[in-house]
Amino acid sequence: MLIPLIPVIAKIFLAGSAVYGAMAVVKKTKVRKKVIYSLKKVDNRYQQIVQKHFDPFFGTDLRHQQIENFSGEYTDKEVVINRRLGLAIANTGLAILGEMYYPSLLVANGLLLLYIILPMIYRNLKILIQEKRIKFRFFASLSVLVNYISGFYVIGSLILVVVFFAFKLAARTEEYSRKSLIDTFALQPPDSVWVLVDGVEVAVPFSQLQIGDFIILNAGQTVPVDGCIVQGIASIDQHMLTGESQPVEKTVGDKVLASTLLLAGKLQVRVEKTGTATGAAQIGKILNNAANYHSFCEARSERMADQTTLPTLSASALAWLTVGSGGALAILNSDFGSSMIFSGPLNMLSYLNIASHGGILVKDGRSLEILHTIDTVVFDKTGTLTLEQPEVGHIHSCNGWTEQQVLYYAATAEYRQSHPIARAILSAAKQQSLEYLPPDEVDYEIGFGIRVICQGKAVRVGSARFMAQELISLPAEIIEQQQRCQEKGYSLVMVAVDKQLIGTVELQTQLRHETAKLVQQLHKRGLKIYILSGDHQQPTQHIAERLGIDDFFAEVLPEGKANIINKLQQEGRKVCFVGDGINDAIALRQADVSISLRGATTVATDSAQIVLVSQSLQQLNQLFDIVEGFNTNQNRSLLFAFVPGGMLIAGVFLFHLEMPAALVTYSVGLAASLGNALYPLLKFNQQNEATKKNNAT
Incomplete structure (x- = not known):
């Protein structure tokens, strides 16, 4: 049927080649550019139509909304699949028309069929030669060709549609990445920072910041650089980077890290590293350069x-x-x-x-298959098993004062403060239905505490260092109590009235309410459970014992977390890791299955295959x-x-x-x-x- 048409097709091809060859070089270039531009325009429009009208059939509205929030951009791979699927459908139309009405179209059908499958044949031939294995995609290509040669034109074309439709389905289940993680770790630097120039604070564009400059940081700011404190005292929350559950008090000579949060105080910091040179950005480089297990799965x-x-x-x-x-x-x-x-x-x-x-947003569908083989679940501690905000555990009074009075004055001092410690104290006061008046005067002592005047009394609330700074002595039982709390990973907030310590408020790490039940359920499934934390040994051990968790690793750096996951894998374990911080990102990449929670850092939700959207x-x-x-x-x-x-x-x-x-x-x-x-x-x-x-x- 097709043989008589071959000379005609050949003549048309030769005539077209002759016309194109006779054109001037400039005209050839213009024609080529115009054709390429037109094809790109058509392809872009087609891709938009597929994304808008076709892709929604692969999922519910809720899943699409979750993907937009936590996942990301269309991949080049899926764009190519869309293009070849469209060509395969059009080619099937050519085959049907050729079989029924216009046999000459079967030649075009064959040529287009070759154009679609030759790249697939080439890739799978390489796999056959290099890896000595035959993939189904190679078999499917052969099946299409054999059907066409045998005269089953429509069947061959339909097989190609089925194959690329299956590829499209598979692409819809695979993971999306929002962007290069190095960009995420570089944070979003402020437009400008306050730099000390000749003793005067001057606003300077962040892009012009130099190593050795002295910047001024105030409470509520995210630290934009790695540097060293040259003046000031501050309380810094760095759990997203280091995993420490409690804010850290820092003063002259201490290092500060980019992406940590200045809770209270004011600092003058000498800039040592900026942008992609910071410690946080280095984690991003490790992530981008690391081989991702899931890309080979x-x-x-x-x-x-x-x-x-x-x-x-x-x-x-x-x-x-x-x-x-x-x-x-x-x-x-x-x-x-x-x-x-x-x-x-x-x-x-x-x-x-x-x-x-x-x-539950499962960004990478392959994780559903791998989860079935998981035998070990590893949790980050701070922010995952526990909440960021501590809770009041016990109130200790001394020097003849009552526990209720201690909480009353602590809540009065922290009135309208928004940091985690203040929220914990105010929450405890609310639970006890304490009524307290706003302070008459407030004097925030940079870094370690707050001093207020309430009903003529000077109330001080803060750390032991703050009390020493205010020349307030601590009774022996309070010092012993402080040591016991430190061993358990708790912190003590001192409360004093008119130069006399009246008691302390003990702040404990607050477990998520569902954690204990979850650990029991996972144990019933036969899973072994670990805690992996950057926090200190004592608080990590205390949480593990409190929940009945099998084992724990404490004081682990971000790179070390991934090494521990790898060690467990080398022992033959299939590991699921659940984390929420920047310091968890490398471990999330290393694990067989990675899970994060809504509200975690963008880096964690980008690195994880699964996001628990309801934060439970x-x-x-x-x-x-x-x-x-x-x-x-x-x-x-x-x-x-x-x-x-x-x-x-x-x-x-x-x-x-x-x-x-x-x-x-x-x-x-x-x-x-x-x-x-x-x-x-x-x-x-x-x-x-x-x-x-x-x-x-």
Whole structure:
């Protein structure tokens, strides 16, 4: 049918080449640029249409909203898949028109088909030569070519549509990265900073800041540089970088780090490092240069499709020798693989959407498969197992004062203050229904405490160093108490009235209310649990014992966290790491599965594969339930793909079945696999609708 058309096509091609060759060089360049510009314009418009009208079919509105909030940009890989899927659909139209009305279109159909699959053949031939393994994608390319050569033009084109649609589904389940993490770690520096020039504070653009400059930092500011304090005293929250649960008091000679928060005080800092040279940015460099385990991880459905390729080719070759080309072609179209790579991502998307409705954003669908193999869960402590704001544990009084009076004066002094310690004290006063008056005068002592005048009394609230600075002596029992608290990782806030210490407020790390129950649930699943923290030994050990956690690692630097995760993996463990801070980002990348919480640092949520959107660790147990359902359904889908294909191969050898039987069994297997993959989401939606109706009545 096509042979008589070949000379005509050749003449048209030669004539076009001659016309183009006769053009002047300048005109050729203009024509080429115009063609490229027009093609890019058409492609950009097509990509916009796909993203706006086609992609929403792959997920619920809730999941798309979560992805926009926590995930990121369209990848180049998906843009290419969109383009080739569109070409494959158009090419199928050419094949249908060519078969039914215009045979000459079949030549264009063949050329476009080659254009679409040649890059795939090239990539998979390289894998075959270099890695000595045959991938299903190579098999699919051969199947398309063989069908076309055998005269099954529409079938060959449809197989290509199915393959690229499966690739599109898989791309929708893979992880997005918002941007280079080095940009995230460089923070968003202020437009300007206050620099001390000849004793005068001058606003200078941040970009003009030089090493050796002296900058002025006030309470509430994020430290924009690494440097050394040359004047002042301050309380600094650096838990996002170091993991320390309590604010750190710093003074002249101490180092400050970029991305930490100045809670109270005023500092003059000599600049030592800025921008990408800071310690925080160096973590970003490590992340960007680190090999990401997940980029080498294939979905289970694709791995199994690859494993069926060689047996299917062997069976087809045997059929060619024993029952003829019809049987060989039928086996080639039994297509275990396409059912698997189609139903696998669709099953994954169903459960990704179910997870989204449970407040869980799974950015990388492959993590659902890996979670099924997890045997160890490692938690960051500060901000993950615990809340950032401490809570009042005990109130200790002395020198004849009562505990209620101690809390009353502490709350009076901290009235309208917004730092974590003040919020904890005011919350305790509210719980005890204490009524207190705002202070008459407030004098904030930079760094370590606050001095107020209340009803004619001078009230001082702050650290032991602040009391020493104010010449207020500490009783022996308070000093002993302070040592005991330090061993447990607690902190003491001293309260004094008119130069006499009246007591202390003990601040304890506040556990998330769901943490204890979650640990019990994870233990019931047979999981081993660790704490991994940058905080000191005593508070970390105390939390581990309090929760019944198996083991812990304390005082670990960010790079060290990743090393510990790697060590556990080297011992044969599959590790899930849950963290929220900048200091957790490298460990999140190293873990087999990484989880963060909404409200964590952008770096943590960008690095994690899974985000608990509702900010509750209890969702972690729910996630494991979802994973169990996903894997059960995945096994069922794979069974539906195997059985019809296996029956067809047996039928070819026993009953000499050919292409019609292949098309029927392939359609049955594909329909069963897809129906099973979609069933969980359909069932979930029905239950949701029923719940809404019940609530309405």
